[in-house]
Amino acid sequence: MVQVYPPAVVPPVRALRARPLSSRRLPVALVVLLAIATLNANGVPLPEIGMFGAYIVVGVTLPGMLWWRALSGTPRSPVVDVAAGTALGYALEVLTYIPARWLDVPQAYLAGAGVTYLLFCAVPSLRRHWPARGESVRAPLGWSWAMAGLVGFAILYSAATFFRSHGLTWPGNGAPYVDMPYHLAMAGDVKHHMPAMFANVAGEALHDHWFVYADLAATSWATGLELQTLLFRLSPIPMIAVFTVLIAVVAHRLSGRWWAGVAAVIIMTLAAAPHPYGWTGAVVPSGGGGTLPWLSPTQTFGALLFVPLMLVLIDLVRHPGGRHGRWVLVAVLMLAEVGAKATFLPLTLAGATLVLTVHLIVHRKVHRAAAVLTGLCSVLVAFAQIVVFQGEDKGLRFSPLHIMRWHEAGLGPDAGLLLPGQDESPVLLLLVVTIFVVSWAAIWGGAAGLLHRRKWVRDPAVVLLAGVGVAGTGAACVFGHPGLSQGYFLMSAAPYLTILATAGLTATLPQKRPWLVVLPALAAGAAATWAVRSWVATARPQGGDVVAERMIPYALLVGVPAVVALVLVLAGRRGLTWCAVPVFALGCALYSGGVLRLSPLGSTAEPKQTTDPERPHVPDGGVTAARWLRQHTSPDALVAVNAHCRAPAGSCDNRHFWISAYAERRILVEGWGYINGANSRAALMGKPGMGAVPFEDPQRLADNDAAFRDPTTETVGRLRDTYGVRWLFADDRYPVRTAELGRVAALKFRAGHCWVYELTDPR
Structure with a gap:
């Protein structure tokens, strides 16, 4: 029996009349102009912006795009070629810079791009990849404008939050977020030395995920730009843009719907775990953060490399035959991921293992691509732990529910369930775990819709992303770290849980006029959260039962969709229940995310400063x-x-x-x-x-x-x-x-x- 998956492509969009607004290049041009204007307004001179942009295009995007076209074998798409090619270009840049720096000729890594251009000009079989011919997939114009708006929002949000608190000159750079000088110091050491060391303590080898520092160092060598300018302004912007676009592409590739990609990015960007009690920050971690791409460049770089890897793996597990070049892409991206961020390769291993297991159970035979991928992942995970990290665990320990126990204790009177001097209680811990599960279900509950139709459950691409999502969530729950860094497992998996959620909604929403369900349900969820928050703010009991105060708002938010589901089932509309209830819960999460990030803009998303503004961490001079x-x-x-x-x-x-x-x-x-x-x-x-x-x-x-x-x-x-x-x-x-x-x-x-x-x- 041949399994039919959701279409990976859609028919080419019919050419539109030559009108200015019909050009798909116009949204890109406007985003580029917005980025230039924003950077220039925040202290970066136009010549430096131009130098950086030229390097990214010539040294990263074009070489990566050519190799992506030659090796991927996927349906040709300008969007995927540019975005995935850029991510691949970053991987090639880092993997060539490391040996060049080791040989003490750091700028020699640029020869890699030169060799690429030479090969693709001289070899006839490669020369055909220069023009964008044979395009079988073109994104709809509305999708292009929507993605331009989302990338533009990310740029403006960065300016309103991170740029505002991290200047390029003193005193604007006098009180940075605690980790930013660390990242800058490590990039400086990778710029001048290989093997790299901790610059702040001589003799300590850098057993850490440090490949993003190699990117910063390589870019600095090629452009002559200050590492601070790259880290605080320039380098994360193309990474954020490419990551945003590729998440939408993966969502489209999984579900076959363009709107699912836009929805996935919106949910990933704006949704947060519901907090109806009115806390000033997200009590339950939900896998993201407004300024995270800037505060954790290692996470940003690892996430950037992981998306094209998932894009290739989706094709591999669905269609194991075909071009062997895809395995070259997998090997290169995974090798770059070894030192990019420690969380991603274990998640890949979990996803591949789940595909192998499910396929063996359902079809009673081995999924060859999943088996090869599992073996390759296992080897690279072992290589990372033994060679790159030298067994260093960075304080990560097996400690089940540590993140829940930390939130149970809380950081203040409005955060935890425990009163001062009160001992931990299994009942309270169970309530906190329940809050976590309910909050995560509000964001990603739409994934349950995949269970509604058997073909989705058997889709190995769905199983792959489910393995990534379950492993990330599980690791965040079973491990502990003194700085709660186990949460990076959840952050790494969150985009793919979001993609599963949107795919589940596409599987259950009505084919015709789905907005008739989506818009009322979203509005109802937002209104319910607003009403509960308003009621708690005015009618909260003073000096009453702390547990009741914390649990009642969540109970109300759970009760409303439960009643709606019961009514729909009794009315014989069980199919509608699969989508209406998750969309209602998603409305709660989107409202909560809007309160966190947009009311007012950036007020609760800015990094906390740990130094007195009158006595900055970095002194005058x-x-x-x-x-x-x-x-x-x-x-x-x-x-x-x-x-x-x-x-x-x-x-x-x-x-x-x-x-x-x-x-x-x-x-x-x-x-x-x-x-x-x-x-x-x-x-x-x-x-x-x-x-x-x-x-x-x-x-x-x-x-x-x-x-x-x-x-x-x-x-x-x-x-x-x-x-x-x-x-x-x-x-x-x-x-x-x-x-x-x-x-x-x-x-x-x-x-x-x-x-x-x-x-x-x-x-």
């Missing part, structure tokens, strides 16, 4: 002094600093990275947050927290600080002779005796609070 040091020293120079904590006084948050970030030099000891073993030593429940773990080599730290607090020939000489330090960088907000230090070291530069000294060899 800090960036200037660090860049002077970069300009006047060798990349191999070792520097000692006197600042290790994010604040000069109070408890020590050891995530201090800005000196190594802007100097692009390795530091003997700066902040030791995130180094190998630091998170592993942190207790899961924050005793101590991620930023409070003591340094593992107290003698080195004592020798380092003695040179600043008691500068003598002996203390300073110990840094020079024992550790190889040649430069000292002092922030006078921290303990330092600058006058005495100037007698035993040569003051070379001073700016604001920062002093730079050189240690000379007395011999």
Whole structure:
């Protein structure tokens, strides 16, 4: 029996009359103009924007697009060619930069693009991939405009949130989100060294997902742009745009409906776990965040590479025969994913294993493509853990329901179920788990519609994405981390759960005029959430039962669709129940997401600042002094600093990275947050927290600080002779005796609070 899947393609769209608004290039052009205007308004000069754009087109997109066309064998589509080709181009860029940097000829990686152009000009079988001929799929004009609007929204949202709190000059860059200097420091080390090390603690190998830093370093070498400009402004924008478009393409490829792709992106962007109690932030994590693409570039880069991989795998598991070039794409994308983000390859392995298992049960034979994919994933996962991460677990531990227990305890009077001094209760934990399940079902409950029709359940592409979604959700629930980083498994799987949800709705909604069901149900869900929130805000009991206060709003939101479902079943409209109830719940999630992100714009999505605005983390003169040091020293120079904590006084948050970030030099000891073993030593429940773990080599730290607090020939000489330090960088907000230090070291530069000294060899 031949299994028939939902169509992967639609007939070509009939050519429209030559009118300005009918061109599919116009939406792209407007988005590009919007991006240029937004970047320029936020401190990036037009020549730098032009240099970056030219590099992305010539060095990333075109080479990747040519190889994608040659190897994919999928129906030709301009949208897929450009978007997936760009993602593939990033993978090729990183995989060529690493050996080039290792050989100490970093710009030689550009030869990869040159070889691509040469091959596709000289080889007749490859030359035919230059023109966009043989197009069998063209996106409808409305889809193009909708995607342009969604990408444009992402750009404007970035400007209203991240750009506003992360400037390119001081004091705008004086109080960045805690992880941004870390990412900048690691990119600086990958720019100048291979193998890479933790720049903030000399001698610590970088056993982490660091391939996005290779992209930043490669782009900086090719364009001459500052790493800060790339990280804070330029590099994430094409990644966000490509990721957004490809999610819509995957949703279309799975369901055969163009509108499903637009719906998937809207849900992924705006939906959030319902929080009718009126909390100011999302209590239940729902897999995304408005500023996440900027705050976690490793997650953004890993997600970017994962979408074209899923696109190829959908074709492979549905149609195992065909072009062998698809396996080349799988190998390249998975190899790049090895060091991009640790969460994605295990999710791929879970999806492939589920396809293999289900196919074996249903058809009583082995799915060959799934078997090969499972073996390849297993090898690469082992390679990543043994070679790339060297067994480093970053503090991830088996701790079932840790994320639920953390939210049960809460962060304040409006967050958790426990009162101060109250012990954890199994009943309360069960209630929190229930809230999580209900909240996730509100966003992704539409996936249940796939069970309504047997052909969808047997579709290996659906099984593949279900394996990814279940594995991501399960990992977030069974593992624990001191910084709740197990949530990245959920973030990685969330887009594919969203795609399953939209595919489930396409399987159950009426074929004719589906909006007659969708619009009323969405409006009813939003209205119900608004009503419950308003009622709780005015009628919440004071000093009453905390559990009842937290549970009643959720019970009301669950009760309404339950009543609707019962009425529909009694009325003989069971088919309508499969879509009306999930769409109602989705209306609750979309309303909640709108409250979080758009009312007012960005007010609750901005990264939390952990420093006093009047006393910024990066001091006046800090960036200037660090860049002077970069300009006047060798990349191999070792520097000692006197600042290790994010604040000069109070408890020590050891995530201090800005000196190594802007100097692009390795530091003997700066902040030791995130180094190998630091998170592993942190207790899961924050005793101590991620930023409070003591340094593992107290003698080195004592020798380092003695040179600043008691500068003598002996203390300073110990840094020079024992550790190889040649430069000292002092922030006078921290303990330092600058006058005495100037007698035993040569003051070379001073700016604001920062002093730079050189240690000379007395011999």
